[in-house]
Amino acid sequence: MSKMSASNLKLLQPSPPQDGLACRATDGALSIKTVGKIYDPEGVHVEALRDCSLEIAAGEFVAIVGPSGCGKSTLLNIIAGFDNLTSGEILLDGCPLATTNTSPSPGPERVVVFQQGALFPWKTVIENVTYGPVVQGVMSRAEAIQRAREMLSRVGLKDIESSYPGQLSSGMQRRVEIIRALINNPKVLLLDEPFRAMDTVTKSASHQYLLELYSATGKTIFFITHDLEEAIFLADKVMVMTTRPGYIKKTLAVKLPRPRQYAMLAAPEFIAMKADLVGAVHEEAVKAFEAGEREMA
Amino acid sequence: MNPYFVLGLLVAAILAVGAWQQKKKAALYELSWGVQIFKTLTGRHFLLQLAGFAVFIAFWQLTVKTFSLPWFNRLPGPWECLMEWLSPDPAYGISIYTEDYYKHILFSTYRATTAFLLATLLGVPLGLLMGWSRKFYQYSFPLVELIRPIPPLAWVPLAILVLPGDEPAVIFVTFLVAFFVTTLNTLLGVESIDESYFRAARCLGADKQRLLLDVVLPGAMPFIFTGLQISMGAAWFSLVAGEMIAAQFGLGFLIWDSYSLIQYPVIIIGMITLGIIGWASSAVVRSIGRKLMAWRERELYGSGQSG
Structure with a gap:
């Protein structure tokens, strides 16, 4: 993991859009209002979300925690535009993003980084990173390549641009994927348990560069995880989601100063927050487990 | 010599x-x-x-x-x-020195290659389309599944009746098997693509056409090439069957003809030649596949370690 200097971090700031409208600092406020989602495939009625409401301020880093299958990913998919909602609405900077009568459509203003990683294995690193701007037609290929090179070299990935993702370590792959998202200058970055399958060392290095990228770009981040320590360490707010039907049961404001240091993991206030969350999540996990047993019986 | x-x-x-x-x-x-x-x-x-x-x-x-x-x-x-x-002077008229030997090889190779290329040109787009469009899949899949199990030899009479002459009939029969193998493997290839690649491409701004070009086609490529290798093999075996029934030249014809003329060593020569050509043609398809899928090759040999 390369240390990035402050001047280098400036370069990560996305260049303002061509039409002269500078990227306002207030961009990226997400408000999720009484969202409900009912899956009904072939009559099997599954209520994934019910009256799920939360507010994310522009530039805020929010982590959502909860037991597996609680609807965290459903909510992310709805925000991303992969899935529709059955009640409520979602606003992005006050404009409707998802409502009950719009059909879902994903877009580059809210890019997802996936749990298993979704870099195209058949494209090189540079082709992956430039894919968004080129396909949207916002940059020429040459411009995109130049921009991608700048961004990659700032996170210590200069020399791998012609490698294929399969040749990279999982940590590097995830870094490339985050850069591939950021080059589109999204308003919101949606991270779906991106570090789940990593070993401890890779994970902590990944936390470090994600935090550096976050402080450099100031993007709104919606981060799903079931690792409580990770959630507290990274986020401004940790929200606990209930088991199905999911809604936000508890919001914990993390008062730790930034930049976050690893020593904070042992601080008494960190441990107190973790204990607080463990209680809340455990309760939901037990409920989910019992519900699962009932379904099996 | x-x-x-x-x-x-x-x-x-x-x-x-x-x-x-x-x-x-x-x-x-x-x-x-x-x-x-x-x-x-x-x-x-x-x-x-x-x-x-x-x-x-x-x-x-x-x-x-x-x-x-x-x-x-x-x-x-x-x-x-x-x-x-x-032997320069073979007892039964077929050896590496005789013109007829190469004529048989040439005829068979020409038929198998034509059938294989036709099957690829039609089968890959059809398979991609079936995998890409739900609606088209529902139209075509039951039909394909119903026609596919019909053995190639069962098509011979119809092919001879409909097509002008024996030559197109033999090629058609050869084509059919290769075509179904290619189509179904391509379809399987599209279905094997992880949903998150589609999602990622759509997030990044790809429309439906771009998805076809940038995700469906490259994503299905490994399966397509597995299919093409099988299809090459299938082309050879149905070709020989077709040649035994309706042809004047070709290795299948040679084998069957030698059987009726009690020229047993020629049967073995024909079989071994088929083995060698079949193996070589699969090797060609495999090496083209490797060239086109450098990313996969490197993925298999590259480091998958975390760091």
């Missing part, structure tokens, strides 16, 4: 190809050429491969010649076949 001289040439050619491959390998592993050749010759792989051939030929020799077992004693032995194959 003396058959032994030809035999010597053949062995020399095989050794040259082997040595060239070893040289490539030596460069890859950064070993000296001599060390690499020694490693290969004493390696388990090579010895086992050699043992496989030896067991096969010994079985042939023992059953047919040495013990002359009741069911096998009408067959020619390995040495007899080899000598006939390499």
Whole structure:
């Protein structure tokens, strides 16, 4: 993991859009209002979300925690535009993003980084990173390549641009994927348990560069995880989601100063927050487990 | 020319190809050429491969010649076949010196290649379309599944009735099998693509056409090429069946004709030739696939370690 200097971090700031409208600092406020989602495939009625409401301020880093299958990913998919909602609405900077009568459509203003990683294995690193701007037609290929090179070299990935993702370590792959998202200058970055399958060392290095990228770009981040320590360490707010039907049961404001240091993991206030969350999540996990047993019986 | 001289040439050619491959390998592993050749010759792989051939030929020799077992004693032995194959003056008119031998090979290769190319040109787009569009899949899949199990030989009468002459009929029958294999493997390839690649592409701003070009086609490529290898093999076996029924030339015809004329060594020559050509054509398809899917090759050999 390369240390990035402050001047280098400036370069990560996305260049303002061509039409002269500078990227306002207030961009990226997400408000999720009484969202409900009912899956009904072939009559099997599954209520994934019910009256799920939360507010994310522009530039805020929010982590959502909860037991597996609680609807965290459903909510992310709805925000991303992969899935529709059955009640409520979602606003992005006050404009409707998802409502009950719009059909879902994903877009580059809210890019997802996936749990298993979704870099195209058949494209090189540079082709992956430039894919968004080129396909949207916002940059020429040459411009995109130049921009991608700048961004990659700032996170210590200069020399791998012609490698294929399969040749990279999982940590590097995830870094490339985050850069591939950021080059589109999204308003919101949606991270779906991106570090789940990593070993401890890779994970902590990944936390470090994600935090550096976050402080450099100031993007709104919606981060799903079931690792409580990770959630507290990274986020401004940790929200606990209930088991199905999911809604936000508890919001914990993390008062730790930034930049976050690893020593904070042992601080008494960190441990107190973790204990607080463990209680809340455990309760939901037990409920989910019992519900699962009932379904099996 | 003396058959032994030809035999010597053949062995020399095989050794040259082997040595060239070893040289490539030596460069890859950064070993000296001599060390690499020694490693290969004493390696388990090579010895086992050699043992496989030896067991096969010994079985042939023992059953047919040495013990002359009741069911096998009408067959020619390995040495007899080899000598006939390499003879400048073959007893049954077919050896590597006769024009007819190459005419048969040429006809079969032409038919198999035509059928294979047609099957690829039609099968890959059809499979992609079936995988890409739900609606089209529902139209076409039941039909494909119903027609596919019909054995190629069952098509011969219809093909002869409808198509002008035997030649297109044989090619059509060959094409059919290859076509279904290619279509279904392409479809399987599209279905195997992880949903998150589609999602990622849509997030990044790709429309439906771009998805087809940037995700569906490259994502299905590994399965497509597996399918093409199977389709090449399938083309050869249905071709030979077709040639046995309706053709004037070709290796299938040669084998069947030699059977009726009691020229048994020629049957073996035809079979071995088919084996070699079939293997070579699959190797060509495989190497094209490797070239097109450099990303996959590197993925398989590249580091998957975390760091």
